[in-house]
Amino acid sequence: MANSPQAKKRARQIERRTEVNKARRSRIRTFLRGVEEAIESGDSAAAKTALQAAQPELMRGVTKGIVHKNTASRKVSRLAARVKALG
Template sequence: MANTSSAKKAVRKLERRTRINRMRRSAMRTQLRKAEEAIAKGDAGNALTVLSTTESVVMRSVQKGVIHKNTASRTVSRLTKRVKALSAQAAQA
């Protein structure tokens, strides 16, 4: 346990940051789940709308330091690829 007042304050700050980061990570994962569900349903229009929101949330997570930039880029890229394939499939039908 922390003994000095500065160490106690550091522990309080760490707990607060952990709680905030956990909330941000949870919100990001929820949005990713919504995007996955939209793609699974096969609705290209809805998937495009959800994709833009998801991209925003994921990139904001990068700015806040929740995830790494490359991880976010990879995630968004894979989602975009799947949505484009879905849109192309809908256009052919």
């Protein structure tokens, strides 16, 4: 447990930051799920629009430090390939 004032403050900051990061991660997953569902339904137009919405969200996660750059690129690449295969 934190004893010094600085350690206590850092613990509070980490707690708040964790909540923000959870929300961001959840938001990214929601967008990715939207793309997945559009692909599953076989709707090419919906899949394209969902991917266009998900891509900046994923990259925002990279800039915020939620997702690694290569991970985001890999996810976008694989989803784009699956969307392209639909149409």
